[in-house]
Amino acid sequence: MKKSFFVLGVAVAALASCTNEEVVDMPQSRAIQFGTFVNHSTRSSVTETTEQNLQKFFVFGNYDDSWTSVYTNVQVDGGTVGAEGTVWNPTQTAYWINGKKYRFGAYSNGGNKIENAEFNATSRVLTFPNYSVDNTKDLIVAIPQEVTAKEANNGPVNLSFYHMLSQVKFTFKNTDAYDYTMKISDIKVNAVKTTNVTATYAESGKPDINWTTQSVSTEDYDFGTLGDIGELEVLSCVQPEDVEQTRRLLESGMCKTELLRSDSCLHIRITAESEAHTAMVEIRDEHTRIIRVERDSEPLYTAQPDEQKDCADYQSLNVADIYAFARTVQIEEVQEILDRQITYNLKIAEEGLAHCYGASVGVTLLKSYGDDIKNVARAFPAAGSDARMSGCVLPVVINSGSGNQGMTASLPVIKYAQHIGATREQLYRALVLSNLIAIHQKTGLGRLSAYCGAVSAAVGSGAAITYLYGGSYEAVCDTITNTIANVSGIVCDGAKPSCAAKIASAVDAAILGHCMALQNRSFRPGDGIVRGDVEDTIRGLILVKLRRLSSSRKNTLSGSWKGNTSLPSTSNR
Numbered sequence: 001m002k003k004s005f006f007v008l009g010v011a012v013a014a015l016a017s018c019t020n021e022e023v024v025d026m027p028q029s030r031a032i033q034f035g036t037f038v039n040h041s042t043r044s045s046v047t048e049t050t051e052q053n054l055q056k057f058f059v060f061g062n063y064d065d066s067w068t069s070v071y072t073n074v075q076v077d078g079g080t081v082g083a084e085g086t087v088w089n090p091t092q093t094a095y096w097i098n099g100k101k102y103r104f105g106a107y108s109n110g111g112n113k114i115e116n117a118e119f120n121a122t123s124r125v126l127t128f129p130n131y132s133v134d135n136t137k138d139l140i141v142a143i144p145q146e147v148t149a150k151e152a153n154n155g156p157v158n159l160s161f162y163h164m165l166s167q168v169k170f171t172f173k174n175t176d177a178y179d180y181t182m183k184i185s186d187i188k189v190n191a192v193k194t195t196n197v198t199a200t201y202a203e204s205g206k207p208d209i210n211w212t213t214q215s216v217s218t219e220d221y222d223f224g225t226l227g228d229i230g231e232l233e234v235l236s237c238v239q240p241e242d243v244e245q246t247r248r249l250l251e252s253g254m255c256k257t258e259l260l261r262s263d264s265c266l267h268i269r270i271t272a273e274s275e276a277h278t279a280m281v282e283i284r285d286e287h288t289r290i291i292r293v294e295r296d297s298e299p300l301y302t303a304q305p306d307e308q309k310d311c312a313d314y315q316s317l318n319v320a321d322i323y324a325f326a327r328t329v330q331i332e333e334v335q336e337i338l339d340r341q342i343t344y345n346l347k348i349a350e351e352g353l354a355h356c357y358g359a360s361v362g363v364t365l366l367k368s369y370g371d372d373i374k375n376v377a378r379a380f381p382a383a384g385s386d387a388r389m390s391g392c393v394l395p396v397v398i399n400s401g402s403g404n405q406g407m408t409a410s411l412p413v414i415k416y417a418q419h420i421g422a423t424r425e426q427l428y429r430a431l432v433l434s435n436l437i438a439i440h441q442k443t444g445l446g447r448l449s450a451y452c453g454a455v456s457a458a459v460g461s462g463a464a465i466t467y468l469y470g471g472s473y474e475a476v477c478d479t480i481t482n483t484i485a486n487v488s489g490i491v492c493d494g495a496k497p498s499c500a501a502k503i504a505s506a507v508d509a510a511i512l513g514h515c516m517a518l519q520n521r522s523f524r525p526g527d528g529i530v531r532g533d534v535e536d537t538i539r540g541l542i543l544v545k546l547r548r549l550s551s552s553r554k555n556t557l558s559g560s561w562k563g564n565t566s567l568p569s570t571s572n573r
Helices: 002-016 240-251 319-328 331-354 361-369 373-389 403-420 424-445 453-468 473-487 499-518 534-556
Strands: 034-038 056-063 068-077 101-109 118-120 125-132 139-142 157-163 188-200 208-220 267-273 278-284 290-295 298-302
Touching: 068 101, 101 125, 101 157, 125 139, 319 424, 319 473, 319 534, 331 361, 331 373, 331 403, 331 424, 361 373, 361 499, 373 403, 373 499, 403 424, 403 453, 403 499, 424 453, 424 534, 453 473, 453 499, 473 499, 473 534
Parallel strands: 034 157
Antiparallel strands: 056 068, 056 101, 101 139, 118 125, 125 188, 139 157, 188 208, 267 278, 278 290, 290 298
């Protein structure tokens, strides 16, 4: 639901920005006139240019008798941006010459004339020498297609303006404790102050922009409200009333949802329609990666759907090296991030136990089974998931891109360390082992798959608990094998309250796997998906994923989701 809401919002925004580029012909008129449209598809703006605040612009024009000048930096006004049937008239009147080819260039600098602006009609280049950037003005330009004058009924020249300045976005990250508040009171930016800037005609319609820096300065800029959000917090500004409105829209039957056949694990395409226009937004591979935006089937933005990328190469990971690294790593190299993992993840688990979130799986476990360590180790990550899946905004240190997996890989280990009185260093090393074992399994599975990530994280926890109890490398391997053999069949159905129950089940299996390993008991090759050794068994998870994916694709051939259904959501896990 949340992810669908996000993408729908982007699509509706694109639709809302639709501006009619068509203008009405004016029969019998020989005077050159213009129609305007400000292209809102660009992500660039300084002071937002809208229909309301663009009152005039300046135009150059030439025709093809040695590109004789018609207009040289002439003011144009009297129209309304994008308004159907409206026209803009130059303050100097010129008339069409039948059969001649015309080339135009236009700009607006917050309504201010740039005296030294130049237009080369031959190369179709607008030049602004020694342009001084002013954060109160938005420089926009238009270089339309070549126009051939007709004998009669020459309509207004359509000018699509594009922004030439760049919007600067800031995202601030607080790495201190969750309850520590920062206030940003001042920003200074090293930015271009004076430059030679050119705009060259391009077939796409959007001019090619070139800046030649002459000077930079550090000064205060008006950035407006500092309300930008990080990639993993794209839904943080959504209010309860927004969610409720979205739910009502879904229930009204205003949209339908169908399963999209795709090779990507995350692929969403949203199309919005009005009486006059359509808009489409497509997301692929990552929940914030927009790869295509269309209006009326015309592309406004396209990007290549890059392969998922991790910050590091995990392909070389193996259990033996992970075990050795956990035992020998310099604590100061991992202490900072592990301290955050301990603090943050404990806090959200406590929040989930203190209040009613989701299905209250964590609370139910403690009330039903008491405070035995085996139960506490299940209840804490389940409670954290209860809270996170039901809207709690407390931060979580993740694993493999998932908050649920981050909590599952850490909280059982933390609680067991507290239970047996382990030292802080022992806890750090156990957490290193748990996190890396979880990542090792996910390397082949990918960030998103039908394979429940809680299982991978619980496997890591079980291995770390065995390590805390002094288990050998062989015992750690047996714990991994025992857990995978038990609960590898849990299927991911997206980020939902049911994740808490799956976490509890996976951790329970990991604890059983740990207990078996300490008694020198383990499943052997041929027992279910268990293969030759621990690495073969982990690699076998990829086969599980592929088989499920193949089955899923077969299902797409025979049916689709329609009506009031929503796509499985995984972005907030």
